[in-house]
Amino acid sequence: MYAGFPAYYFSSEMCVACGIRPACCPALPKIQSRLPGETIAVKALAAFWMRLLPFTLLVMIAGILLIERKTPPKTRIGGDGLQSAGTLSPVYASPIQVKLVDLIPASLSGETNQDSEPFLAVQAANPQVMVASAFTPNPVSSSSNAPVYVSQDGGNSWVLNAITPVPRMTCDITHAMPTGENHPRGDLHAGTLACAASITLDESESNDVSSGAIMNVQSTRSNVDQPFVRALAISNSDHIYVGVNDFNQPNGHTATVDVSVDGGVSYKSFSIEARNTAGQDGPSVRPAVAPDNTVYAAFFGWRKFNGTTATSDVVVVRDDAGGTGPNPFQALRDPSDKLPGRLVVKGASIPWSNAPTLGQERIGSTLSIAVDPNNSSTVYVGWADHGRKGDIYALHVRRSTDRGLTWSKADLPRTTISNATNIALAVANNGVVGLLYQQLSAGRWVTHVVQSHDGFATAQDLILASVPADTPVQQFLPYLGDYDYLLSVGNEFRGVFCANNSPELANFPQGVTYQRAADFSTKTLTDGSGNRVAVSIDPFYFSVPVIPRSAFAP
Numbered sequence: 001m002y003a004g005f006p007a008y009y010f011s012s013e014m015c016v017a018c019g020i021r022p023a024c025c026p027a028l029p030k031i032q033s034r035l036p037g038e039t040i041a042v043k044a045l046a047a048f049w050m051r052l053l054p055f056t057l058l059v060m061i062a063g064i065l066l067i068e069r070k071t072p073p074k075t076r077i078g079g080d081g082l083q084s085a086g087t088l089s090p091v092y093a094s095p096i097q098v099k100l101v102d103l104i105p106a107s108l109s110g111e112t113n114q115d116s117e118p119f120l121a122v123q124a125a126n127p128q129v130m131v132a133s134a135f136t137p138n139p140v141s142s143s144s145n146a147p148v149y150v151s152q153d154g155g156n157s158w159v160l161n162a163i164t165p166v167p168r169m170t171c172d173i174t175h176a177m178p179t180g181e182n183h184p185r186g187d188l189h190a191g192t193l194a195c196a197a198s199i200t201l202d203e204s205e206s207n208d209v210s211s212g213a214i215m216n217v218q219s220t221r222s223n224v225d226q227p228f229v230r231a232l233a234i235s236n237s238d239h240i241y242v243g244v245n246d247f248n249q250p251n252g253h254t255a256t257v258d259v260s261v262d263g264g265v266s267y268k269s270f271s272i273e274a275r276n277t278a279g280q281d282g283p284s285v286r287p288a289v290a291p292d293n294t295v296y297a298a299f300f301g302w303r304k305f306n307g308t309t310a311t312s313d314v315v316v317v318r319d320d321a322g323g324t325g326p327n328p329f330q331a332l333r334d335p336s337d338k339l340p341g342r343l344v345v346k347g348a349s350i351p352w353s354n355a356p357t358l359g360q361e362r363i364g365s366t367l368s369i370a371v372d373p374n375n376s377s378t379v380y381v382g383w384a385d386h387g388r389k390g391d392i393y394a395l396h397v398r399r400s401t402d403r404g405l406t407w408s409k410a411d412l413p414r415t416t417i418s419n420a421t422n423i424a425l426a427v428a429n430n431g432v433v434g435l436l437y438q439q440l441s442a443g444r445w446v447t448h449v450v451q452s453h454d455g456f457a458t459a460q461d462l463i464l465a466s467v468p469a470d471t472p473v474q475q476f477l478p479y480l481g482d483y484d485y486l487l488s489v490g491n492e493f494r495g496v497f498c499a500n501n502s503p504e505l506a507n508f509p510q511g512v513t514y515q516r517a518a519d520f521s522t523k524t525l526t527d528g529s530g531n532r533v534a535v536s537i538d539p540f541y542f543s544v545p546v547i548p549r550s551a552f553a554p
Contacts (some may be wrong), residue, residue, distance in 0.1 A: 004254045005240070008175055015310055024549070026510055028334050030278045031045075031224040031531045034464065044204075052206060052493050062141055062317075063416060063531045075146055078149055082423060086309045090240055091444065094453050096460075096486045096510070098510035098511065098542060098543070099155060099156075099513075099543045099544075100462070100508060100510055100511060100512045100540060100541070101155055101157075101158070101513045101514075101515070101540065101541045101542070102501060102512065102513065102514045102516060102540055103132055103134070103155065103158045103515070103537075103538065103539045103540065103541055104150050104501075104514075104516040104538050105158060105159055105515050106516055106517065106528065107159070107398065107528075108516065109320040109495065109516040109525070109526065109527050109528040109533065110527030110531070110533055111516075111533075112472075112533060113135075113136060113137060113282070113536060113537075114135065114474065114475040114479070114500065114535040114536060115135060115136045115536070115537055115538055115539050116135050116478055116479060116480055116498045116537050116539075117135050117172075117478055117480075117481030117482060117483065118134045118481060118497060118498050118540075119130050119132065119173060119174045119175060119485050119496065119497065119538040120133075120474070120483055120485045120487065120494065120496045121175045121177040122174050122177060122487065122494060123177045123184075123185065123186075123190060123487050124177065124178060124184075124233065125184070126184055126185070126190025127154065127489050128151075128152055128154045128209075129150075129151070129155055129177070129184070129185050129209065130150070130151045130155060130494075131148050131149065131151075131177065131188055131209050131232075131349075132148065132150045132151070132173065132176075132496055132539060132541060133149065134159065134481075134496075134498065135170070136149075136169065136539075136540040137169040138167075138168050138169065139160070141168075142161055142167070142168045142170070143167055143168065144171045145162040145163060145164055145167060145168075145169055145214055145450050146162055146164040146170045146192075147160040147162040147164070148160070148163060148164060148167050148173075148209070149161075149224075150209050150210060152185070153543070154310050154542045154543075157515065158361065158541070159390055161210070161212065162212075162501060163193060163206055163209070163212065163213065163215050164190065164196035164198055164204075164214075165202045165204050165214055165217045165477060166192050166193075166195070166202065167533035168195070169195060169448065170193060170195070170226060171193040171194060171432070172191075172192065172193035172225075172226055172451050173190060173193070173220035173227075174190070174191055174227055174228050174485075175188055175189060175190035175191070176188075176189055177189070177231070177253055178231040178232050178233040178238045178240075182236070183207045183208060184207055185208045185209055185442065185508040186205075186207035186208045186209060187205070187207065187231075187238055188205065188206040188209050189203070189205050189229055189231050189238065189264055190202075190204050190206075190215060191203050191228070191229045191242045191244070192201070192204065192227070192228060193224075193227065193485055198222050198526075199221075199222060199224070200220060200221070200222045200223070201222070201224045201244065201259065202217045203217070203220070203240075203242060203260075203267060204216055204217045204218060204264075204507070205217040205218055205264050216235065218260075218264040218265065218267070218415070219258070219260075219264070219267045221248070223246070223247045223248050224244055224245065224246045224248070224256075224523040225244065225245040225283050226250070226284060226285070226482070227242050227244050227479045228243040228244070228281075228284070228285060228286055229241070229242050229291050229535065230242075230287045230288060230485075231289070231352070232241075232289045232291065232293075234261070234293065235321045235413055236433070237261065237262055238263040238264070239259075239260070239289070239293075239322050239323075240259070240263070240264055240267075241256075241258070241259055241287040241289060241295060241297075241323065242257065242258040242259060242267075243255075243256070243257055243284075243285030243286050243287045243299070244256050244257075244269075244285060244295055246269060246271070247280065249269075249271045249273075250283075250543065251271075252276075252278070252279045252280050253271040253274070253277065253281070254270065254277070254280040255272050255282075255285050255300075255301070255327065256267075256269050256270065256272065257270050257272055257287055257323065257490050257526075258270075259297075259322075259323040259324075259328065261322060261323070261355075270323070270328055270329060272285075272299065272315075272317045272329045272340075272341065273299070274339040274340045274341055275303075275337070275339060275341070276303070276305060276312075277302050278302040278304050278305040278310070280302060281301055281302050282312060282350070282364075282365045282367070283296060283300075283364075283482075284298075284299065284300060284365040284367040284483075285298075285299045286298045286299070286367050287369075287457075288369045288370055288371045288374035288379065289371070289391040290372070290373060291373055291374075292318055292376050293320070293321060294318065294403075295318070295319045295322055295323055295328075295329075295375040295378055295504075296316060296318050296404065297317050297318075297369070298314065298315065298316050298344075298368075298381050298383075299314070299315050299317075299367070300312040300313070300314065300315070300350065300365065300367065300383070301314075301315045303347070303417040305352070307352070308352065308353070309347075309351055309352060309386075310349075310350045310352055310364070311347055311348070311349060311352050311383075312347075312348050313343045313347065313348070314343070314345040314348060314381065314383050315342065315343060315344070315346065316332065316341065316342050316369065316379070316381060316400075317329040317330070317332055317340060317341045318332045318403060318404050331403075332403075332405065334391070334403045335491075342404050342405070342407070343524075344381055344407045345373075345396075345398070348383070348386075349385055350364060350384070350386065351364065351386050351392070352364040353391060354477060354534075356477070356479070357371055357393075357479075358393050358440055359440045359445065359470075359479070360470070360473070360474040360479045361393070361440075361477075361478060361479045362477045362478055362482075363421060365382035366383060366395070366421050366422065366482070366483070367381075367382070367383045367384075367405060367423075368381070368424050368425045369381045369382075369425065370425035370426050370427050371427065372431055373427060373428075373429060373509075374431070375431065376403065377401055377402055377403045378399070378400070378401050378425070378427070379395060380399050380421040380425050381398055381425075381489075382395060382396060382397040382415070382425050382435070383395070383396055383423070384420070384421055386419070387416070387418060387447070388416075390418075390420050391418045391419055392440075393419060393421055394416060394417060394418050395415065395416070395421070395423050396415060396416055397411060397415035397435065397456070398411065398412065398422075399412055399455055401413055404532075410462075412455050412456045413455070413457050414456050414457045414459060417437060417439060419439060419441070420437050420438060420439035420440070421438055422436070422437060422438045422480065422482075422483055422484045422497070423435070423436070423437045423448050424436040424483065424484050424486035424495065425486065426488045426493060426495075426513045427488060428488040428491070429488065429490070429491075430453075430546060430548065431453060432451050432452065432453045432457075432546050432547060432549060432550055433451070433453075433456075434449060434450070434451050434486055434488065434493040434495075434544075434546075435448075435450040435451075435452075435456075436448070436449050436450075436486040436495050436497065436503060438476065438480060438484065438497065443466055443468065443469050444466050444467060445465070445467050445468075445499060445500070446463055446465070446466045446468045447464045447466075447499060448461055448462065448463055448464070449461075449495065449544055450462075451487070451493070451544075451546070451547050453547075460547055462509075462510060462544065463510075464497070464508070464509075464540075464542055465497070465508055465512075465540065466503070466506075466509070467499045467500035467502065467507050471500060471502075471535055473533065474533050474534050478543075480498045480499070480537065481497075481536070485499070488546065489543075490543055491545060492544065492546060493544045493546060494542070494543045494544075495542055495543075496539055496540065496541050496542070497539050497540055497541070497542075498538065498539050499537065500535055500537065501516075501525065501535060501536055502524055502525075502535065503516075503519065503524065503525060504519045504520070505520055516528075516538075517533075532544045
């Protein structure tokens with residue numbers, strides 16, 4: 001999320017306006033929220049949770065919460081596998097088998113939290129093991145550790161495990177699971193922000209996500225925003241890259257990548273901004289790592305900011321040695337000024353609002369980058385800006401095929417997408433690119449996953465969910481999240497997104513499985529004892545087969 005920053009910046013107030021310093025934002029009071037003690041507010045849990053029956057399997061340390069370790073009952077509905085209509089022209093008509101699962105466990109069927117802003121990590125050596133996250137509070141104690149979701153059966157079932165190093169609920173969390181250290185259920189590297197008076201980044205590790213052991217904090221510091229973790233196994237070590245907006249950097253060069261090449265034992269922080277800024281860069285700093293040790297990162301270089309609009313460059317940097325040199329991320333220089341960082345787009349107008357603007361969602365820093373794992377010369381970047389006249393927020397995708405030296409001069413075909421957000425890109429082993437996004441259309445949030453082998457000249461588009469945008473009423477911002485996530489695993493794209501959880505078949509064209517108690521015939525949620533439960537925002541996991549290149553029409 002766009003987290004707040006230490007109280008000494010804002011007197012006694014916490015700022016949740018996407019990490020803006022008031023000195024850089026004359027209009028900040030208009031979009032500033034005051035939240036006692038944390039940057040997002042979640043309703044108190046009902047007395048139902050006091051009746052929660054904990055499962056005892058795999059509880060290893062007294063006092064560590066580990067919830068529901070057995071496979072819960074699930075409700076499966078729909079799923080004829082037929083392709084849904086979308087905004088991109090479909091050219092691949094064969095049935096697609098989609099797995100879509102609501103992550104909320106059966107034991108938490110009575111919860112009504114806004115479990116927004118999801119993320120996903122997959123254990124590379126054993127893809128059955130996955131970790132997902134969202135703004136899900138600890139359901140038992142406000143002082144116990146914040147949980148993550150764990151699956152050990154390829155996403156069919158999920159349980160909560162309260163192992164993060166922060167209390168109750170994270171204010172931001174992303175993570176990755178490389179395999180350099182050879183832990184079958186581990187090597188989970190996470191970047192978390194605690195919801196506290198001083199926002200603190202913890203960079204931490206778990207060697208076994210199925211145990212109740214709290215993650216080991218390897219590095220910590222304050223005054224940073226929106227950690228975004230990517231990692232890769234190199235020989236017998238994990239190389240970790242954490243994109244952050246670091247207000248400790250001088251001269252407003254806040255776009256930063258934290259680099260560890262020893263599994264998190266030590267980190268070095270590198271500013272990747274080389275130009276003058278409007279006092280800071282945008283919150284989103286996104287690394288992308290290729291197996292040949294090429295590391296890209298994308299960020300918004302803010303050049304002007306008036307409180308409602310950021311005039312920004314979309315910047316991509318590259319390092320060819322995994323960030324190990326004395327001056328990393330300087331392999332790309334822009335021909336216009338010879339400075340490090342290729343300017344994919346100059347002077348984009350990015351609307352900025354920490355109030356419900358696109359439906360009930362805020363907008364201002366949507367960004368994604370992905371590199372072909374078998375050809376690091378091919379890299380895609382996607383972002384959102386003001387778009388065309390009449391748009392609130394529009395997505396764009398560009399591509400480079402020469403290691404970021406040059407980029408497509410216009411958006412790739414059919415990737416200028418109006419009134420959409422939460423773009424996520426990934427590239428499969430066969431070079432097919434995946435595009436996940438959420439679009440506000442006719443009063444509904446529509447979640448798309450798109451695949452293409454030729455830069456979106458032809459594409460296949462699946463609608464995973466189409467849900468009402470006006471319900472439930474937002475409890476805090478972000479409503480769905482400042483991002484969702486997509487990655488490639490073998491012959492699948494896997495990802496997570498958040499959506500209205502009303503159990504209605506028409507909302508999920510590819511079918512869906514609920515762990516929590518749901519009655520699709522009456523379109524109601526229950527607490528497992530027959531009592532009706534209100535609709536809320538839930539995280540959903542999905543997997544989609546990567547389409548063979550030969551299956552696309554010529």
